[in-house]
Amino acid sequence: MAEQRTLILGGARSGKSIAAERLLAAEPEVLYVATGGDGSSDPEWAERIAKHRARRPATWGLAETIDLVPLLDSDGPPLLIDCLTLWLSRTMDALDIWSDLSRAGLVEHEIAQLAEAWSRTSRMVVAVSNDVGSGVVPADAGTRLFRDQMGRLNTTISLRSTTALWTIAGRTLPLT
Structure with missing residues (x-):
C-alpha cells in the first residue's frame, strides 16, 4: 500500500465524513477512529453516531479514542480519523485547558x-477536520484559543499530508 496521508477540511455538515468514507470505500478493511466520544450522555450526538455507523461497511473496525499516536505508529488497515476538531476539543478537556488558558503550551505539545x-x-x-477560522473573531478568550489552535493543527497536518481536500456542500476540491 502506498504511503498516503489525506486531510479533508470543510465547514460543519459540509460532507467531509462522507468524502472520507468514499476515499476508503474500496479498502477491504478500515479502522474508523471516532474521537467524539460515545454519545451516551447526549441523545442528539448519539443519533449522529448512529447515522455514521449505518453508512459504514460491516467490515470496518471501530476505535473510540483520542489517543491517536499509537494507532498511527502501528501497522494495520487504513485509518479514518473523524475528526481532528473533536480530538482537539477533547484533548483540551483532558489537559484542563479551559479552566486555565495559560496551559495552552500543553496542547501545542500534543499537536506536535x-x-x-x-x-x-x-x-x-x-x-477529517473543521475549518473554524473563516468566521468572526470569538468574543471570549477560550473560544479564541480553540479557534487558533484548530488553525495551527489544520495547518500542521495539512503541510505534512500527501493530499489536502476542501469540502463544501458535498463537493470536494483539491488544495494545492
Whole structure:
C-alpha cells in the first residue's frame, strides 16, 4: 500500500465524513477512529453516531479514542480519523485547558506529537477536520484559543499530508 496521508477540511455538515468514507470505500478493511466520544450522555450526538455507523461497511473496525499516536505508529488497515476538531476539543478537556488558558503550551505539545506520528505513519490515513477560522473573531478568550489552535493543527497536518481536500456542500476540491 502506498504511503498516503489525506486531510479533508470543510465547514460543519459540509460532507467531509462522507468524502472520507468514499476515499476508503474500496479498502477491504478500515479502522474508523471516532474521537467524539460515545454519545451516551447526549441523545442528539448519539443519533449522529448512529447515522455514521449505518453508512459504514460491516467490515470496518471501530476505535473510540483520542489517543491517536499509537494507532498511527502501528501497522494495520487504513485509518479514518473523524475528526481532528473533536480530538482537539477533547484533548483540551483532558489537559484542563479551559479552566486555565495559560496551559495552552500543553496542547501545542500534543499537536506536535500528533504531527510527528502523522508524518512517520506507514498506514494509509484519512482525517477529517473543521475549518473554524473563516468566521468572526470569538468574543471570549477560550473560544479564541480553540479557534487558533484548530488553525495551527489544520495547518500542521495539512503541510505534512500527501493530499489536502476542501469540502463544501458535498463537493470536494483539491488544495494545492
